[in-house]
Amino acid sequence: xxxxxxxxxNRLKVKIKLAQVKAARALAETIPxxxxxxxxxxxxxxxxxxxxxxxxxxxxRKRYKANLSSDTDPDRSNLTATGQxxxxxxxxxxxxxxxxxxxxxxxxxxxSGGKSRLTNKEVNKYVDENGREFLRLNKxxxxxxxxxxxxxxxEELRSVIK
Amino acid sequence: MAKLSIKIxxxxxxxxxxxxxxxxxxxxxxxxxxxxxxxxxxxxFAKYTKEYAKEKGVGTGDVDLLLSGEMLSELKVLSTSPKSxxxxxxxxxxLIGKVEGNILGTYGQPEPIPGKARDFLGILPxxxxxxxxxxxQEDVADLTADEIDQLARDAARxxxxxxxxxxxxxxxx
Numbered sequence: 001x002x003x004x005x006x007x008x009x010n011r012l013k014v015k016i017k018l019a020q021v022k023a024a025r026a027l028a029e030t031i032p033x034x035x036x037x038x039x040x041x042x043x044x045x046x047x048x049x050x051x052x053x054x055x056x057x058x059x060x061r062k063r064y065k066a067n068l069s070s071d072t073d074p075d076r077s078n079l080t081a082t083g084q085x086x087x088x089x090x091x092x093x094x095x096x097x098x099x100x101x102x103x104x105x106x107x108x109x110x111x112s113g114g115k116s117r118l119t120n121k122e123v124n125k126y127v128d129e130n131g132r133e134f135l136r137l138n139k140x141x142x143x144x145x146x147x148x149x150x151x152x153x154x155e156e157l158r159s160v161i162k
Numbered sequence: 163m164a165k166l167s168i169k170i171x172x173x174x175x176x177x178x179x180x181x182x183x184x185x186x187x188x189x190x191x192x193x194x195x196x197x198x199x200x201x202x203x204x205x206x207f208a209k210y211t212k213e214y215a216k217e218k219g220v221g222t223g224d225v226d227l228l229l230s231g232e233m234l235s236e237l238k239v240l241s242t243s244p245k246s247x248x249x250x251x252x253x254x255x256x257l258i259g260k261v262e263g264n265i266l267g268t269y270g271q272p273e274p275i276p277g278k279a280r281d282f283l284g285i286l287p288x289x290x291x292x293x294x295x296x297x298x299q300e301d302v303a304d305l306t307a308d309e310i311d312q313l314a315r316d317a318a319r320x321x322x323x324x325x326x327x328x329x330x331x332x333x334x335x
Contacts, residue, residue, distance in 0.1 A: 150317075
């Protein structure tokens, strides 16, 4: 990095921070959708194809086919039984930090954790620990998100550095 | 249209060519000082409550008025004249209400909560003078397109490296 960049004034640091906040806000909106589409439509987790469903799970889903989301079928592993987990994922920014989290509310209906009435956050932890990690960005998504953030920040900086 | 603003007087008339840049420098100073946790008089902001700090994931003393970021990013230079600039907010009533809540310490209550006012909208006259003096002497290097790109990429990587994919179960659940 050149001396010129090392000697950046506080003024520029503030501009960068504000631009980062703007980018973080955009990422908080975009990332949940990226994860939802990849998981539901492609059936991919963070590390490629999601683990196939156990035959007992398939049987169970066939029995309750009428309660299954229209975005899946009994044999399909895409973390969608009711669609509540993926639809609950929310993003928010805390300053320039992005937080992506599954919903904390209790799930509803059949195929939603039975009588225990689990929260989506608890279901996420379960699937994560059982080899179906999806709530992260993969390498390509990280690159795309970086580019999106970079473009937003560069545009902001260009508009304020005169 | 709702408006909330302050006028910052200059001790000397500023030429039009320099005015916009000085206005921006003053605005940026206020935002930067706020993010550093200091109010208009350069005093530390009142601490966050334990509950709010926990929700935000910071210490109670790490007050930067930066949650959604809207309050600081929407602070604008509204007008300039040879002897003063006007900065503040124009437009969203909700945002202005939020700003007023912070300045007065009301936070949605009819009366201010004692000791909770966080007035960031202003600057000490001495600080104005220091900024004007230093700005008029400063040779601000123009950054090239490549340098802006590099800065933006570094800043973007910083965000991506710090994303919190919140998969932990909260203890109170």
